[in-house]
Amino acid sequence: MLQESSVDSSGSRFAPLVVLELASDTKEEAIAWLLSRIRDRQQNGGAELLVEQLGPGIGLEEKENPNMFLVGASMQRLLCGAEDLGLFKECTDGSMRAFTFASKHNFKDFKGDGDGFLSMAECQYVIKHELDTLRAKEETNVPGYSHAKLYPGKSIIRRLLSKGILIQMFPLHENEELKRLSFSWYKKVKVSLQPLDDIRHYYGEGQALYFGFLEYFTFALMPMALIGVPYYLFDWEDYDKYVVFAVFNLIWCTVILELWKRRSASLAYYWGTLCRKKAFEEPRPGFHGVLGHNPVTGRAEPIYPTSKRHLRVYLVSLPFVLLCLYLSLYIMMIYFQMEGWALSIYDENPTFWTHILLFIPSIIYAVVIEAMNLIYRYAAEFLTEWENHRLESSYQNHLVLKVLVFNFFNCFASLFYIAFVMQDMELLRQSLATLLITSQILNQFMEAFLPYWLQRRRNKKMIRKIQKRRLYEEKELPLVEQVRLEADMSTYLGTFDDYLELFLLFGYVSLFSCVFPLAAVLVVLNNITEVYSDAFKMCRVFKRPFADPAANIGVWQLAFEAMSVIAVVTNCALIGMSPQVRSYFPESETQLILCTVAAEHVLLGFKFILTFLIQDVPKHIQDKLARLEFESLEALKKKKMLEASQLSKTVQ
């Protein structure tokens, strides 16, 4: 918990959980209105939360934003909020049940008033939910801002965000807890499992699932890495031995993805997110349309016809993506031409300068690829925003799909070209190694060290500023300074880029690792450093993100599965092209191709059967879920029988 507690307007002290930062020029009447709505009782449509303005810091006052507000709540309010959200907690009998205030004493670890029963991340999530669902009543606009329109049922916070009146809303870090977590996470020298429960406790389920997946993926790669080392040591040049490796690859990538589903279901069950019902998603802040009525909730809400969105997706976005893919292919062809041209110059006149010229195309290509990825990412975000999706989840899915397809093309097109058009295994191996190693180094640098360095410079300036003014006996920063420090930290943009990186690494391993068996070893090494750098950036570089109660890794599961299907096709083709297999069909190439295709179809069929046979949720968890449902049905039946017998008594 934070060292300092604030005093709310009614005089009782409260622990601040969430910070609201309004624009520094926000009008007084808007602030007063917002605070009164947040403090108002639930019966009157308020959020019934505690809120207080942050005092001035010790920094340069003229630069500080005075409109920072700390939000907290009483323990009773938080527990009721947790019930509204349908949070699942462990009961004393070991089962997971939706928390209800009435049956609070049946839950494990519930003592006294319930202090410590909800983790700080859960409390912050409750507050975020309460703020998000604070709705306008009769107001037609935000007081003082006639252009910030409101209508009954509109989420106030979302309107403030979309109009730029609310700059940000973020949860506070918990210094003591963070120290403990970072020690067990990345400061220990000893190699150990990820402290997933602690990560979940501090950052929520979405983050914990990412680290769980990263850990699982690393372990899953171990057998590949172990087999890869002797391949590297003994058969380096004998790469027609890779048939065994490719077959292993095929089975491996199907099985690990299926087993991950089971592991993910287990984790989600014990974290209580597996069977939690999702609340109805609000429209995203950027969503716009004619005001109408939501057919599900009946609330007033902007309406945008699905047919129009479909037109935008299929007539603009899809052609744009295809055009970009074509461009990417075109640039790849230019690269190969340049390379051929450099090689011919070198062959004609092998001097030092022409030798250097050999590297020029690769360097240009690498830079162009990075630049294209960057530009495309912006274009994809713009387009997906323009498609005007109602839900954040739908926006995310469309964005992920766009970025994924393009990144896949950009990263793997040249490898596919080398493997299947040029059929040069030696070059494939070289390119793969170069791509893997450079992308790894670049990523680690861009992802953790650069932001950390920038952050450190900023922090130092701040701390120096404070120390200039006065000296503290304890080294801890006072609350006011901590809040201002955190407000300046970069915002964590979610696990998108982390998963994308893993996805591409998975591609390198599953698609082509049979020609470069050391790929798995490199990816394992990368993952180990990735864990540390990711953990580090979560703890030190970014603002704390709100918890995200995920039950699985979502659309990424699908992406990885699609990759594993492509891997089956690729590996079969590589096997078919190997000299070893070719020697079985000395006279007829047709025969060879037909056999390869047949084998591929059998393997694909086998893969789909395997997907059916391996159950997504382990049996013991299925049983527990069924038991919960059975109990609720039985309770309902019993209640009805009781009511019927009471009814018959009153009739008599």
Place this chain on the structure above:
Amino acid sequence: MLQESSVDSSGSRFAPLVVLELASDTKEEAIAWLLSRIRDRQQNGGAELLVEQLGPGIGLEEKENPNMFLVGASMQRLLCGAEDLGLFKECTDGSMRAFTFASKHNFKDFKGDGDGFLSMAECQYVIKHELDTLRAKEETNVPGYSHAKLYPGKSIIRRLLSKGILIQMFPLHENEELKRLSFSWYKKVKVSLQPLDDIRHYYGEGQALYFGFLEYFTFALMPMALIGVPYYLFDWEDYDKYVVFAVFNLIWCTVILELWKRRSASLAYYWGTLCRKKAFEEPRPGFHGVLGHNPVTGRAEPIYPTSKRHLRVYLVSLPFVLLCLYLSLYIMMIYFQMEGWALSIYDENPTFWTHILLFIPSIIYAVVIEAMNLIYRYAAEFLTEWENHRLESSYQNHLVLKVLVFNFFNCFASLFYIAFVMQDMELLRQSLATLLITSQILNQFMEAFLPYWLQRRRNKKMIRKIQKRRLYEEKELPLVEQVRLEADMSTYLGTFDDYLELFLLFGYVSLFSCVFPLAAVLVVLNNITEVYSDAFKMCRVFKRPFADPAANIGVWQLAFEAMSVIAVVTNCALIGMSPQVRSYFPESETQLILCTVAAEHVLLGFKFILTFLIQDVPKHIQDKLARLEFESLEALKKKKMLEASQLSKTVQ
């Protein structure tokens, strides 16, 4: 409703709904015990139903079974049972909601006591459910039968069935209703849509979905049939024009299956089965094992380890199926050898007798195939029984899978061999036509006319017997005779064989119809007669089956989808082999094969994308379902808020 009503033990008249037939030598004490348990009040663990022994008929008494019982219930009991089952009914506002007795007046068509609110099929389903869930209390065995063990919580009816004490339990037909239904269904000369709502009303959702699918499938085939006719009329011998037809085939079979899912969801929504929660399935009557406790319900129940079942499935059943497939292939090869041998004899010495010899192999092969299908079916049933599945649904799935794979092989292996090994398109066309036409004629005969003829003979004997004794003024049979007549009717074994037949027809059309464009026309004709014969046998040949509240066609959807994937592969291969396409690659066969394979992969990918893009449930029904869920969440929230405010009042 039935013309005659019986008088129950307490003196009030009741409409009989279900018949229980006990063995004629059942001990008196067992009968008395069973009747008292059925009549006992629910608080005491009884079923609280009305039951009465059927009086002696007018037939030969020495042959009649005296132990026939009629079961009925009061309207209030039936409505409560419908609530227990969670039946969905239409409300006055047009939405579908789970019926509750307390809010009965909110439901459409609920008048007075509720007479006519539940269809007779629903009433019978309620009674079946109540009888099935009649559980043993302290009894350790059925009175008078020390070997018929019972334990607390064991379903009494299931034990009686598995020990042969209860011969059968079946719902009664409703003569008036049946006449109306059969008139609108198959007696009208005018071609019209299937009366799906009436079928559902009389036979339940499972039957109605089958007829819905049959109708949908017939309509879906219309475009194929319409395109097929000009192909037949103008290009009969020019079968290298089939590329266009094959491409059409590919798209068609993907799209119709996806659209069927939407149609099925719509039907199930309006019939109230789409969102009905399934009750916990009881173990099947034949399931055995050591007595233990069900981890879900906590009830005493036989336990059989899953690992043992897996061993049986993978070490015995799977090898057996593979062996049968091998045998089937082997017999097919013998057939082709015999055919070659017959042909060579005819070529050497073309006389009348050797010409007849040409037909001998086909006839032998056809007979052997039928015999193998029959024997295999028994073997599959035996094996699946022996695998000892706990649930009826799991038993059905395993049985369907076994029978499906073998039937697919038996029916299509020779066609595949002709198409891809012999590459004789002329022969393929001939075989396809022969197979389609003969199987059609055979099926119609075996399925409807044979059982009808047998039934008719039996009925006539009975009616003659009655008329010999006395003459009725009205032509209607008295209740007693009707019950005995129906008890003698054949039992309808479910939609398994009907779906299997459709599945094979779908195979003929989607796999090979491009070489025989008239296939779709034949299948459409077959389907039209199939509708009539199926309707006829449901109304006149079989005992009325219990309603089966299905929300979709279950495992068959999967089977049809698997077939459509195979169809993509087959059609691509046929296209690749066509002289038209071959002429594009005059010198290189390798090039041709690679292009075909690439096209196939693109089509398969496209197919899967299409599966994702077409939503399984139409948008307006998704909205309605979401609205129901939203309302229940809101109601819960409101209730909690009310409780909280009451609590705070009492504290004050």
